[in-house]
Amino acid sequence: MTMTEKTIYALVLFDIPAIDSHVVMTSTDREDLEEEHRRQISINPDLDGPDHKWRIGQVTLGPGDTKHAVTERISAEIKRAQSLYPYWPTDPLHALAILGEEFGELTKEVLQATYERDKADWDRLETEAIQTAAMGIRFCLSLKKYRVCSRKKQHEQEEWK
Numbered sequence: 001m002t003m004t005e006k007t008i009y010a011l012v013l014f015d016i017p018a019i020d021s022h023v024v025m026t027s028t029d030r031e032d033l034e035e036e037h038r039r040q041i042s043i044n045p046d047l048d049g050p051d052h053k054w055r056i057g058q059v060t061l062g063p064g065d066t067k068h069a070v071t072e073r074i075s076a077e078i079k080r081a082q083s084l085y086p087y088w089p090t091d092p093l094h095a096l097a098i099l100g101e102e103f104g105e106l107t108k109e110v111l112q113a114t115y116e117r118d119k120a121d122w123d124r125l126e127t128e129a130i131q132t133a134a135m136g137i138r139f140c141l142s143l144k145k146y147r148v149c150s151r152k153k154q155h156e157q158e159e160w161k
């Protein structure tokens with residue numbers, strides 16, 4: 001599936017309002033994706049439960065204001081993070097570690113939502129998604145200021161036999 005196909009699939013499967021989306025869905029797209037959804041449900045009936053609804057599209061954000069609400073939350077998170085940690089690494093590798101830490105936390109939440117539903121927490125998942133986006137933007141804010149640090153000392157590793 002291409003990224004656009006996945007986005008369309010998510011819009012159908014999770015009932016995310018298509019308003020404000022760059023995705024243009026034809027009736028053929030929708031039919032194909034609904035067929036794919038039915039096929040998925042036949043494989044895994046759990047996918048048809050109400051808990052499978054994507055809460056960003058249903059609860060936290062009102063219909064039609066997805067783009068605005070998401071960008072508002074990301075902006076608020078950037079401001080919060082910058083007030084707590086006004087400095088940002090000049091070395092992009094360390095900056096990337098900060099972004100990677102948030103991505104790791106988001107990965108954990110999505111994995112639990114998928115495979116350990118008793119531990120799933122959609123509010124936490126949303127928070128981690130917003131924090132990952134916020135750190136991605138902070139990474140980009142410093143693109144003109146990065147200085148790659150010198151390569152660190154390396155050593156030969158013991159051969160794995």
Ligand SMILES: [Mg+2]
Pocket residue numbers: 102105127128131
């Ligand atoms: Mg986090």
